Amino acid sequence: MSLLVAEGVTKKFAGITALDSVSLDVGEHELVGLIGPNGAGKTTFFNCLLGLLRPDAGTVTFAGSDLTRVPVHRRARLGIGRTFQRIELFVGMTPREHFVVAARARAGRGGLVADLLGRGRVTREEHDRAQEMLELLGLGPVADKKVEGLSLGIGRLVEVGRALMTEPRLLLLDEPSSGLDRAETAVLAETLRSVQRERGTAILLVEHDVDLVRSLVGRVFVLDFGVLIASGRTEDVFADAAVRRAYLGDLV
Amino acid sequence: MAAAEPDSAAAPLLELRGVEAGYGPFRALFGVSFALARGRVLALLGSNGAGKTTVARVCSGLIVPTAGSVWLDGTDFTGRPAHEYACAGVVHAPEGRSVFATLTVEENLALTFGRSRGRAGTGAALEEAYAMFPRLGERRRQVAGTLSGGEQRMLALARVLVEKPRLLVADELSLGLAPIVVDDVYRILATIRDAGTTLLIVEQHVHHALGIADDAIVLAHGEIAFDGPVSELGDLHERVLGGDP
Amino acid sequence: MEELVSAVIRGFPQGCVYALVAVGFVLTYKTSGVFNLAFGAQAFVSAALYWRLHTDPEGWQWPIVPAAFVSVVIAAPLLGFVLDRALYRHLRTASPVAKLVTSLGLLVALPEIAKIVLDMPPQAYGTEGIVPDGRVVYRFGDYALNRDDIVTIVVVILAVAVLSALFRFTALGLRMRAVVESPRMTELAGVNADRVGSISWMLSSFFAGVAGVLLAPLFPYLGADQYFQLVVTAVAAAVLAGLSSLPVALVGGLALSVVSQVMVTYPPQDSFVRQVLGPALPFVVLFGVLVFMPSLQRRREATDPLAGVDPPPPALAADERSRALTIGTYVFGAVVGLGFFWWVLTVANSYWLARFTEAVIYAVIFCSITVITGMTGQVSLCQPAFAAIGAFTTAQLVTRYDMSVLAAMVIGALLAALTGGLLSIPALRLGGIFLALATLAFALFFERVLVKEEWVGGGASLMDVPRPTIGPWDFGDDRAFFVLCTVVLVVVGTLVIFVRGGTTGRYLDALRGSEVAAAAIGINPARLRITAFALSAAIAGVGGGLIAMFSERFGQANYDARFSVFFGLVWTVIVVSIGSRTVEGAIQAGAAFILFPLVILQRFLPWLLNLVLPWHVESLPTGLTFILFGLGAITYAKHPEGSVEFGKRRSLNAVQRWIDRLGRGSVDTPPDTVEPAVSLPTGSER
Structure with missing residues (x-):
């Protein structure tokens, strides 16, 4: 059974159809790509999956349960992690603190009463899990530096790590390579591959970087003007003439 | 100079x-x-x-x-x-x-042209720009923040x-x-x-x-x-x- | 029907006054991006100068024209120029909240500076406007307008016409708006952004000056508080105009006054509308507009894409000290604290005992600002209202139901928490300055309407509030009560530290960093904010209860001296300027609020001055407190941790370096921090 199923998702803004009955599915442990030119509705679709926008029609189900009316933060608790196109870190905090707070959010326990009783401090287990993640991503050397002083590439890894700390079953990545150079993109790709391999996390990748998509995913969906124009195995889709015209132009 | x-x-x-x-x-x-x-x-x-x-x-x-x-x-x-x-x-x-996301397309252009061409030349410069990019002409009153990338x-x-x-x-x-x-x-x-x-x-x-x-x-x-x-x-x-x- | 028409017409002149201020407000926001609560303070400066030059019977008695020219055409734009050069130019990339705090600091400091410079009497009577014989009345049928009214009406309509034309048709207006969004990008278009910024501030300050001298005759005496009251009333019209449309601000101001006038005239004498809604209309409208106008909720300030060119200075690190120094500072703090504690208990006379007790109580209240401003990064201007809820509840429960005073205080705190929580629910979706405005609206509503209700303020007479007794201990004695307050402070402070280090504090840190990312890992921002608001309100409520006990007799009559809306601004300013992130900062703020004027201004500084200066100084004006803390708060954008806290960190770091040098014999810290060349972790490492 598929982990995430979007069916007939439609979204209109002031009469303009941004998404026209888009359907997409991601299987358990699968790496899937979603590509499309600017203004194709990728971000709109992404926001519909995350609950930031409510679709006018269509459903989104995750692990068999309907997500349509579930608020953003509850979706995270259900096991959907995400990263941001324009990096969104907790300014003023270190990577370690990012991971600790995400671990706490995952556990979902604690609250004001526990805090008032002095029981809100970082636990041994949270500390260890954060340390583990820092090592997995090779962030040890910068673990205790404030994120605003770190490079974009590192910041993206912190985002991925923060999402992984919530132990998601599905990771949604919104243009993770945007603003990264070749070396940083390579590190990211390697990290994603190992995450998928070792943790079995399913990944939906929304991306511009054709090379990255090709090297990473087994299946790809292509959006153009809010319509799904192609989907299937990566090699097949990139061979498709309509896709080449709409998206790749004369590049490839 | x-x-x-x-x-x-x-x-x-x-x-x-x-x-x-x-x-x-x-x-x-x-x-x-x-x-x-x-x-x-x-x-x-x-x-x-x-x-x-x-x-x-x-x-x-x-x-x-x-x-x-x-x-x-x-x-x-x-x-x-x-x-x-x-x-x-x-x-x-x-x-x-x-x-400028808060200014209209026309205002964005006029900000530059007003400085370089003066009040009188702005109109002509605007027309020149719209002739090159008709799409911008159609959206001249639209706030630039709502344009696509x-x-x-x-x-x-x-x-x-x-x-x-x-x-x-x-x-x-x-x-x-x-x-x-x-x-x-x-x-x-x-x-x-x-x-x-x-x-x-x-x-x-x-x-x-x-x-x-x-x-x-x-x-x-x-x-x-x-x-x-x-x-x-x-x-x-x-x-x-x-x-x- | 005739009554209705009459009410409408009577509301018109007052409406023009609101409109004038609202237009000035919108003008400042449009041209500088600052929600300038200090608009009234700027108006006061011009009015005070005019009063000195022209009106003051013992003053210079200049004729109207030169006096108006100097105070409005010269002094007001000059003030705007100085504000831009010294302050706002450096704040362009700062957050809207930081700008708001800066304007709060100015609001508190500017009038006091003007009073000292101009040597103003505490209350300057005999206010006169710039209109010759302004009180001459003209009759139009049954209706009368005086000259001042007519000039105000003409000025406001003219101003809207001229300013609208400026924004619509001139290059300058376009440039002003461009600078607000991104000064750097405006420079790239070949425009001198600094000059445009200066002109913007001179223009809006000039407008404030005009409003200042024009509106002076409305007030019984000339005071900054009068202008402040007017400004907060007019804010509703400015917000109604979405802070951008001058004509809507004009119409909004008029409508506000006219509807309010109709409400207090037309309905039956005892009706709710006439008694409550009419007088409170501006605040109800402000709150309503903030909460229900979708365009404000969805509004996100356009961010400057080139903000990164001028990054804010990095905060001084506080966590790189040696263990010995950390313990040393703790020990020092404990010794000083215990020293004072011992001194107050054994040596101090009843006067100083009372002052120190007050200081401790205010420290408790200020812990609530640590929670709301320090931890959530939001500005609440209704903390005095929460404290007042605690105080009134305590007094009411004790008087009416003969309840134990401590239990009453706890219930008061819970009631404050409930109010805070409920208040935050509609205000949640509002960001930054709009949230601050919503709290201001509530504070004003509380002050103008609720306090006057007998079930809240207790009516005209004061209520007796006993000091508590717990089992064998009786805290009736002043010294015992001081101990009790200290215990409460220790408990509250410890709880705040627990919360800051616990789940709530960490989530709030995350939320401050990025709300969308916080939600993406499963944090519920709404619940978190409600929690923080309720906690903050509860702490303020506890402090309010202690104030009621301290006063022993409490009621409506004490309200103004303890909890008026103005204190909401002053408290925020003091805590922010000392350090809103730490409990230590709240304690120092409590001490500073009460003791600074008494100890430093009236005793220590005069003593010091008399040592070096030949002439005798009795004491320094208490206004200096406001000036110093006001100026402290305007550095908020630069030192969000508080300027006193910044100074402490800097000196501690200096001590640390000194220790290092002693230990190692040499310093090897590099003079320049090189951009951290983080080596990229490569995937193959594993």
């Missing part, structure tokens, strides 16, 4: 001499020197965080170097405010959003096309655009070059930038690692950009 200087014809349009610069306590450039001759196209390449954007900002006066000097047409411009650079014919299209880039370029500046500093113009739109952007850049504007292109899309550039500079860790004609860059660029230690 610079045209009155005796040696201005011989001097390069833009020259950086030993520039060091940074943000607050963080230093991004260490002794960067290069010259850009009139009519040439220079591609500024390098990995993330190498200091490309900082160089671009120094060239348009947004950042004042902590050491070294910036020369335009043989005149020392070091330490002058950015608007004087603009008045001297430098147009900088900064990285990311480079239009590609349209915003068109708006920024329309300003440049009409202005015909002496130097265009284009910082990551293709960032976040679909390949097909990037092609359009580069076609426009070629038009701008043919109109006589000198170009300084900061780019991560190496292939596109090298396709149009005469010369290239490769930055690494705030220092110049290569400076010369594109033809001499050879396969060096693979090594410098891809496998930076």
Whole structure:
């Protein structure tokens, strides 16, 4: 059974159809790509999956349960992690603190009463899990530096790590390579591959970087003007003439 | 103004001499020197965080170097405010959003034209821009923040096309655009070059930038690692950009 | 019907006054991006100068024209120019909240500076406007307008016309708006952004000056508080105009006054509308507009894409000290604290005992600002209202139901928490300055309407509030009560530290960093904010209860001296300027609020001055307190941790370096921090 199923998702803004009955599915442990030119509705679709926008029609189900009316933060608790196109870190905090707070959010326990009783401090287990993640991503050397002083590439890894700390079953990545150079993109790709391999996390990748998509995913969906124009195995889709015209132009 | 200087014809349009610069306590450039001759196209390449954007900002006066000097047409411009650079014919299209999101398309254009053409010339300049980009004409009353990424880039370029500046500093113009739109952007850049504007292109899309550039500079860790004609860059660029230690 | 028409017409002149201020407000926001609560303070400066030059019977008695020229055409734009040069130019990339705090600091400091410079009497009577014989009345049928009214009407309509034309048709207007969005990008278009910024501030300050001298005759005496009251009333019209449309601000101001006038005239004498809704209309409208106008909720300030060119200075690190120094500072703090504690208990006379008790109680209240401003990064201007809820509840429960005073205090705190929580629910979706405005609206509603209700304020007479007794201990004695307050402070402070280090504090840190990212890892921002608001309100409520006990007799009559809306601003300013992130900062703020004027201004500084200066100084004006803390708060954008906290960190770091040098014999810290060349972790490492 598929982990995430979007069916007939439609979204209109002031009469303009941004998404026209888009359907997409991601299987358990699968790496899937979603590509499309600017203004194709990728971000709109992404926001519909995350609950930031409510679709006018269509459903989104995750692990068999309907997500349509579930608020953003509850979706995270259900096991959907995400990263941001324009990096969104907790300014003023270190990577370690990012991971600790995400671990706490995952556990979902604690609250004001526990805090008032002095029981809100970082636990041994949270500390260890954060340390583990820092090592997995090779962030040890910068673990205790404030994120605003770190490079974009590192910041993206912190985002991925923060999402992984919530132990998601599905990771949604919104243009993770945007603003990264070749070396940083390579590190990211390697990290994603190992995450998928070792943790079995399913990944939906929304991306511009054709090379990255090709090297990473087994299946790809292509959006153009809010319509799904192609989907299937990566090699097949990139061979498709309509896709080449709409998206790749004369590049490839 | 610079045209009155005796040696201005011989001097390069833009020259950086030993520039060091940074943000607050963080230093991004260490002794960067290069010259850009009139009519040439220079591609500024390098990995993330190498200091490309900082160089671009120094060239348009947004950042004042902590050491070294910036020369335009043989005149020392070091330490002058950015608007004087603009008045001297430098147009900088900064990285990311480079239009005023709260102003309309027309107001965005009028802000520049009002300064360069005066009240009387603004109308004509606007018509010129709309003739080149009919899409902008259709949306002249629309707030620029609601344009798509590609349209915003068109708006920024329309300003440049009409202005015909002496130097265009284009910082990551293709960032976040679909390949097909990037092609359009580069076609426009070629038009701008043919109109006589000198170009300084900061780019991560190496292939596109090298396709149009005469010369290239490769930055690494705030220092110049290569400076010369594109033809001499050879396969060096693979090594410098891809496998930076 | 005739009554209705009459009410409408009577509301018109007052409406023009609101409109004038609202237009000035919108003008400042449009041209500078600052929600300038200090608009009234700027108006006061011009009015005070005019009063000195022209009106003051013992003053210079200049004729109207030169006096108006100097105070409005010269002084007001000059003030705007100085504000831009010294302050706002450096704040362009700061957050809207930081700008708001800056304007709060100015609001508190500017009038006091003007009073000292101009040597103003505490209350300057005999206010006169710039209109010759302004009180001459003209009759139009049954209706009368005086000259002042007519000039105000003409000025406001003219101003809207001229300013609208400026924004619509001139290059300057376009440039002003461009600078607000991104000064750096405006420079790239070849425009001198600094000059445009200066002109913007000179223009809006000039407008404030005009409003100041024009409106002076409305007030019984000339005081900054009068202008402040007017400004907060007019804010509703400005917000109604979405802070951008001048004509809507004009119409909004008129409508506000006219509807309010109709409401207090037309309905029956005892009706709710006439008694409550009419007088409170501006605040109800402000709150309603903030909460229900979708365009404000969805509004996100356009961010400057080139903000990164001028990054804010990095905060001084506080966590790189040696263990010995950390313990040393703790020991020092404990010794000083215990020293004072011992001194107050054994040596101090009843006067100083009372002052120190007050200081401790205010420290408790200020812990609530630590929670709301320090931890959530939001500005609440209704903390005095929460404290007042605690105080009134305590007094009411004790008087009416003969309840134990401590139990009453706890219930008061819970009631304050409930109010805070409920208040935050509609205000949640509002960001930054709009949230601050919503709290201001509530504070004003509380002050103008609720306090006057007998079930809240207890009516005209004061209520007796006993000091508590717990089992064998009786805290009736002043010294015992001081101990009790100290215990409460220790408990509250410890709880705040627990919360800051616990789940709530960490989530709030995350939320401050990025709300969308916080939601993406499963944090519920709404619940978190409600929690923080309720906790903060509860702490303020506890402090309010202690104030009621301290006063022993409490009621409506004490309200103004303890909890008026103005204190909401002053408290925020003091805590922010000392340090809103730490409990230590709240304690120092409590001490500073009460003791600074008494100890430093009236005793220590005069003593010091008399040592070096030949002439005798009795004491320094208490206004200096406001000036100093006001000026402290305007550095908020630069030192969000508080300027006193910044100074402490800097000196501690200096001590640390000194220790290092002693230990190692040499310093090897590099003079320049080189951009952290983070080596990229490569995937193959594993």
